[in-house]
Amino acid sequence: MTHVPQEPATLHARHQAVLPSWLSLYYERPLELTHGEGRHVWDAEGNRYLDFFGGILTTMTAHALPEVTKAVSEQAGRILHTSTLYLSRPMVELAERIAALSGIPDARVFFTTSGTEANDTALLLATTHRRSNQILAMRNSYHGRSFSTVGITGNQSWSPTSLSPLQTLYVHGGVRSRGPYAELSDRDFIAACVADLEDMLQQTAGGVAALIAEPVQGVGGFTAPPDGLYAAFREVLARHGILWISDEVQTGWGRTGDHFWGWQAHADNGPPDLLTFAKGIGNGMSVGGVVARAEVMNSLTANSISTFGGSPVTMAAGLANLNHLLEHDLQGNARRVGGLLIERLRAVTAGLGLVREVRGRGLMIGLELVRPGTDEPSPEAASLVLEAARERGLLIGKGGQGGASLRIAPPMSLTVAEAEEGAGLLAEALRTAQGTLAGT
Template identity: 65%
Template sequence: MTMTDPAVGSAAPGSADAARTRTEDLLARHRAVTPRWQSLYYEQPIALSHGEGRHVWDVEGTRYLDFFGGILTTMTAHALPEVTAAVQEQAGKILHSSTLYLNEQTVELAEHIAELSGIPDARVFLTPSGTEANDAALLMATAYRRSNQVLAMRNSYHGRSFSTIGVTSHRSWSPTSFSGLQTTYVHGGYRLRSPFRDLPDGEYTAACVADLRQLLDMTGGDFACLIAEPIQGVGGFATPPDGFFGAMKEVCDAHGILFVSDEVQTGWGRTGDHFWGYQAHGIVPDMLTFAKGVANGLPLGGVVARAEVVDAIAGNHISTFGGSPLVSAGANANLRYLLEHDLQGNARVMGERLRATLAPVVADTPWIAELRGRGLMLALETVHPGGIDPDPARAAALTEACKDRHLLIGKGGLYGNVLRVAPPLSLTAEEADEGAQLLVDAIRSLG
């Protein structure tokens, strides 16, 4: 995909100093009206003005190569003409109607997602976010199984609502221990800090499965579901061996426990090798949830499950904003572009290209424990040399060093010591090489 970058230059009349003053003023206004826990990246936060392709500009006119895409949400490209045109056309017709009324854009989107999901007899419930998608999945699973007990993975993150916080095993994102769910956390894909980390892939999986079996034997196995991210997102792109969740699901199936694949970050081809993260494990989940990249930044999520599971909910339920005509129009255009341009294939090729440049540098850097992930979903974990004690200060410094080089990357991990690399899936070879070299330069600048 080829895009022409707009002229750089000031975003408003006046000097660069005036633009910086506007950034500082915006920051002061932000802090005056938002919660103190609503964090911003960087010591000097960036005020974004616009974007195109794989680049964004701040109000001072500085251009950045975007390797995080609004937390993996700008999936295809900034200002993708096909999505922009679809949204503009729909905006001239009707913006909103709620799920109380039929709308062709919304039905078309649900049909497409049901087909792509791989789940037989699929039903789709659309929401405005991934948090609400996971919330709805938990509601369906607990209603279907008539149990409020849930299995989740250690190091997991599933959203910021009351119920999704209740299945999140990540202290930085768990402000309360209160929950209507009884959650038990099992061993998962974060191998670096697992007691089984030194085992080969097959033995690692077997050890985690044995632990799950023992847990179910001890508790009776009356759980509604196991919810899992095929690759943990906020957890720092922790990646289990292929086939891991296939072995876990086999145990769950024996107890009637539903398997929920949280594809909010792994869906739509980002991992390169597969369209969905679950496909690396030789299974079809009972339910899957999605959000983020599906609408390329428009607020959309959802849950897909077999009809019998979805229909287990009693009473009337609607969504005021889920799958609005405007958002659905953008999502339909985005998915068409994704499939017609084989962005999954591009994610695989560009991910391999990035890895080829980064891997030898990581191997020679004593304060980076590993490079992990797949496709355009890669991570580097910073540690104190000589062990695996986390070094979040080094991660923060690397993030700033990348910003100084006009490269935007993300952070994550339980200790805030993981750098996340996840550019839009339309990334070009030239941009991949540029971004990889900027990241390498930033790593070397820190010694």
């Protein structure tokens, strides 16, 4: 019997009937994506799209990468699941690779199923090791959707409750071009943020457990501080014995081009104490984890396991994906093609009043949109561009303050021709949105 796909409107109605109202969907007519190959995906109606968002930076190498699908199929044919109560060769092998790549001395790795759970685990380790529930986080940050990670998220759009098991103190520095220090030089910006951190620590009662920070803020709109900020922070943290957690869920594995990890742009004082990862390593499989110095990782005094973290199938996928990424120098490709793409986007957006800033590095690029003629962030403009890009066969994401920034993060195997094509399609979508906003 031949399967006939339902109309998207019918599937959307079923979605609304059984799933939460806060589980938002892109587009006025939501898409059902059915399959993909390389940097392209297809919807249930047969339309083909150039994918510039990769399932929220998760399809890191390519859709339907043969090495990954083969590894998943072969492992699934042997055994699907065992849990961390048994030895697992794929888990040990992937942990060995990640520990060596992390830059953290005497590293230990714990696998989870998501970035949220990875950050949860890092918070558990840091607060246990330091015997404190005080956490420093960055303004405009995002670290997950669990109760504890919502409590350290500095982005109002993604923080549905003020309740938290943690006492969170928010620090300046994650957004370079807005806020009280925006007009300063990079050097003075860093000095002002460090002074703010020093002042905040003087006001706290007891020892702070850790600073958690994304080297490039993901949901925040791909914003970043000047290189060296977190190295300067680290000097202050070290004096107080405070741990540094680098949230590499979106910046890891060479996506920023210049570095394999985002923290390496701030590496004057060595690696972080803890590093969290997820998304891209599994290329769509649910893999997350924490890397930490043995002293920190082994500080838990009670039993802890993961039923699904480190499963044989996801570890096999992660190993195959990591091998492909390293063997094909996708970090170098992100640097080269990403550099071309960001310059092309700056060229095609020059003179467009709704584009305030094009920023980013590697294949992690953000466009901040405003109401033309103002400095006011425009979520409306971002939604218009998203729709216009989709109509032209291009998928992009959004984030930032109120959702006013476009997020561009294609698979890291993106070709020069695809970068040029995507930039052209996005330029058309931006011009269409600006015309709509102007009433033309």
